[in-house]
Amino acid sequence: MxxxxxxxxxxxxxxxxxxxxxxxxxxxxxxxxxxxxxxxxxxxxxxxxxxxxxxxxxxxxxxxxxxxxxxxxxxxxxxxxxxxxxxxxxxxxxxxxxxxxxxxxxxxxxxxxxxxxxxxxxxxxxxxxxxxxxxxLPENVSNMEGALVEPLSVGLHATGMGEVKLGDTVLIFGTGCIGLASLLSAKARGASNVIVVDVLENRLETAKKLGATHTVNPKERDVVKTVEELTGGRGADVVIETAGVAITVKQTADVVKRGGTIVLVGMTAEDETSFNFMKLMGKEGQIKTIFRYRNLYPTAINAIASGSIPIKDVVxxxxxxxxxxxxxxxxxxxxxxxxxxxxxxx
Ligand SMILES: [Zn+2]
Ligand SMILES: [Zn+2]
The missing domain is CATH 3.90.180.10 (Medium-chain alcohol dehydrogenases, catalytic domain)
Incomplete structure (x- = not known):
């Protein structure tokens, strides 16, 4: 050897x-x-x-x-x-x-x-x-899917911390691997509407194929206005920020529903970033953060094996x-x- x-x-x-x-x-x-x-x-x-x-x-x-x-x-x-x-x-x-x-x-x-x-x-x-x-890994889960259990676990942890449930509207900023894993996890947890936001068209296309109900490119449309239209003015039950960009971190407070939850996943280049806490307080919104994941490998493997999360489609x-x-x-x-x-x- x-x-x-x-x-x-x-x-x-x-x-x-x-x-x-x-x-x-x-x-x-x-x-x-x-x-x-x-x-x-x-x-x-x-x-x-x-x-x-x-x-x-x-x-x-x-x-x-x-x-x-x-x-x-x-x-x-x-x-x-x-x-x-x-x-x-x-x-x-x-x-x-x-x-x-x-x-x-x-x-x-x-x-x-x-x-x-x-x-x-x-x-x-x-x-x-x-x-x-x-x-x-069970027989029907490939090694490639096995390798993808890691990023999928991040998506499962993000949606778990956000307590995504049946019928929810979830908004995801960023459609890199973690954004897409969050999308697949949100769908598998029962979200009815998943809105994804990114500036890269190819990724928005992939997100659509993976089950995003709406895609928003901020270069073409105002994100906050669009989310208002899509949710009848209510906002998203859960907002998951995976882009790690100052502007989208800030926008989470604008698009979250009253009483809703924000989960911060993406890391911004700067340690400190501006955020309108008063706006969030006016909605009794919550902010949660995640660091990697825990106790989720068995869940991820079962979800892949049963077909409820087609993670290989992100490759x-x-x-x-x-x-x-x-x-x-x-x-x-x-x-x-x-x-x-x-x-x-x-
Ligand atoms: Zn990774
Ligand atoms: Zn220890």
């Missing part, structure tokens, strides 16, 4: 290295990686070498959305066997802090998350991972592992065309 990994090497560059095949600890399995999704965060590190306080030092392996096959198990592993296909939930948490103990393990301060410096990601042939963070481009640098450069240079790119490792 050889283990080739691709490392980002400064910004906008990558190099290949052969690294040792890792040896699973007692509670770990060795995974032959099959599919890895390219996430917006991977692209951001590739271009800028940092996201906020997380700074890439030296050569660094990207990639955290992944699925593959178990090829070796540690001595204490009981629930997985060689040959099982699994989706990897990227964070290894301490299991001991108050957050881990209360089930909110996504808030564990000691998390080791794939491709978040200083922890390497999964653009390699082999990785090890704890048994309890590897989720077995617009597939590349071979050997072309991984070309894939990153393509994603950087063709944002208009790319909705979601995945890398096939094998």
């Amino acid at each position: 050889t283990n080739k990994a691709v490392f980002m090497h400064g910004t906008n560059d990558m190099i290949w290295k052969e690294i040792p095949v890792p040896v699973p600890e007692d509670n770990e399995v060795l995974i032959k990686v099959d599919v890895v999704g390219i996430c917006g965060s991977d692209v951001h590190y590739y271009q800028h070498g940092r996201i906020g306080d997380y700074v890439v030092e030296g050569d660094f392996i990207l990639g955290h959305e992944c699925a593959g096959e178990v090829v070796e198990v540690g001595s204490a592993v009981t629930s997985l066997k060689v040959g099982d296909r699994v989706a990897l939930e990227p964070g290894k948490t301490c299991g001991k802090c108050e957050f881990c103990k209360s089930g909110k393990y996504n808030l564990c301060p000691d998390v080791e998350f794939f491709a978040t410096p200083p922890y390497h990601g999964v653009f390699a042939n082999y990785v090890t991972h704890p048994e309890d963070m590897c989720f077995k 617009s481009h597939e590349f071979d592992f050997k072309d991984v640098k070309e894939a990153f450069d393509f994603v950087v240079n063709n944002a208009k065309d790319v909705v979601k790119a995945v890398i096939r490792i094998n």
